[in-house]
Amino acid sequence: QEEKKQLTLKVEELERKLESTNAQNIEFLQVIAKREESIHQCQLRLEEKSRECSSLARQLEMAIEDAKRQVEQARERAVSRERAAQSKVLDLETQLSRNKTELNQLQRSKEDAERRYESRLQDLRDRLEQSESTNRSMQNYVQFLKSSYDNVF
Numbered sequence: 001q002e003e004k005k006q007l008t009l010k011v012e013e014l015e016r017k018l019e020s021t022n023a024q025n026i027e028f029l030q031v032i033a034k035r036e037e038s039i040h041q042c043q044l045r046l047e048e049k050s051r052e053c054s055s056l057a058r059q060l061e062m063a064i065e066d067a068k069r070q071v072e073q074a075r076e077r078a079v080s081r082e083r084a085a086q087s088k089v090l091d092l093e094t095q096l097s098r099n100k101t102e103l104n105q106l107q108r109s110k111e112d113a114e115r116r117y118e119s120r121l122q123d124l125r126d127r128l129e130q131s132e133s134t135n136r137s138m139q140n141y142v143q144f145l146k147s148s149y150d151n152v153f
Contacts, residue, residue, distance in 0.1 A: 003152075007145050014138045021131045028124045035117045041111045049106060053099045060092045 067085030 004149070007149060010145070014142060017025070017138070018135060021135065025128060028127070032117075032121060032124065035113070035120065039110065039113055039117060042106065042113060046103070046106045046110060049073060049099060049103045053096065053103060055098045056092060056099060058087065060096060063088050063092060 067082060067089070070082070070085065110148060
């Protein structure tokens with residue numbers, strides 16, 4: 001009876017460990033889901049910034065064409081208008097440069113997040129595999145204990 005009681009306690013302990021491992025697995029899955037959502041949000045921002053850069057590039061091209069037409073239409077007024085257009089071009093180029101820099105940073109951030117996600121995912125897979133291996137070992141041990149108990153009685 002004492003052995004049975006000890007075995008029962010061990011089985012209960014193993015069941016608690018199994019429940020704890022299952023809870024951890026659920027937490028890990030929730031973390032993964034949050035990371036995936038974060039990556040998705042980064043991708044959406046990246047796409048938005050790409051569209052914005054394309055729009056700014058088109059605006060820049062339009063501004064340059066407009067400046068050329070103005071120069072052809074009126075030489076006398078060309079100097080002042082050219083300065084204004086050049087200022088606008090510089091602002092757009094600066095903004096485009098900033099957006100490209102931000103786009104590159106977002107791409108690097110996305111790649112870093114993906115690398116961290118992949119690393120974490122692999123770590124979780126490894127831990128899950130280790131946990132499953134441990135569970136199998138424990139189940140085998142419990143089975144062994146049951147069969148030993150059966151053999152003793």
